[in-house]
Amino acid sequence: MALGLPDDPTKQRRVLLGLLPILLLVAYWYWPHSGAVEEVDAMRTRLENLEARNSQARLRAPQSAQLEERLAQFERHIQRLEQLVPRSEEVSRLLNTISERADQIGVEVARFNPGATAPGPHYNRRVFEMTVLGSYHEVGRFLSEIGSLPRIVTPINLNMQPDDRRERDQGQGLRASFQIETYVLPEPQQATPANEGASTGA
Known part of the structure; x- marks a missing residue:
């Protein structure tokens, strides 16, 4: 400058x-x-x-x-x-409750067998095979009782046939075969030795 x-x-x-x-x-x-x-x-x-x-x-x-x-x-x-979804330890109590309701209503349990278990990402689906004998009124009431249990338990695949060998006081005898479906919370998975080694970085 x-x-x-x-x-x-x-x-x-x-x-x-x-x-x-x-x-x-x-x-x-x-x-x-x-x-x-x-x-x-x-x-x-x-x-x-x-x-x-x-x-x-x-x-x-x-x-x-x-x-x-x-x-x-x-x-x-x-x-x-x-x-509303039962845990694994509650399933046996639910089955006992279903048997008790059958005795109270008056239906005869002719078959009650565990079916397949289908694992799912969040819940496991469990199915039980069941056959009961009774009148139309008794069978209908029993199915209604199953559906009103405090946990999600649903009768599915219902097949009803007349049972002429059994005369009921309330009408024609009935043979009802169906499945009981419920979803169970899976038990927490325990760590395997491989997972434990991976978690420790061994």
């Missing part, structure tokens, strides 16, 4: 002496503080980016809250449903 200095040496000296503090101030600012200025600029840019991200997050916050609430409702619904 050119400086318009006067021709007189004395005046030139005075002008230079007057400019010296300004030049020193400029040097003091730029040399030691140049790195600090760059750092402040970088921090300001980062702050602006963070504020922009926060603004976007605030815009998405209502949707996230709604999604979390729907997820919580879904989990509560699953918990209520799982209260």
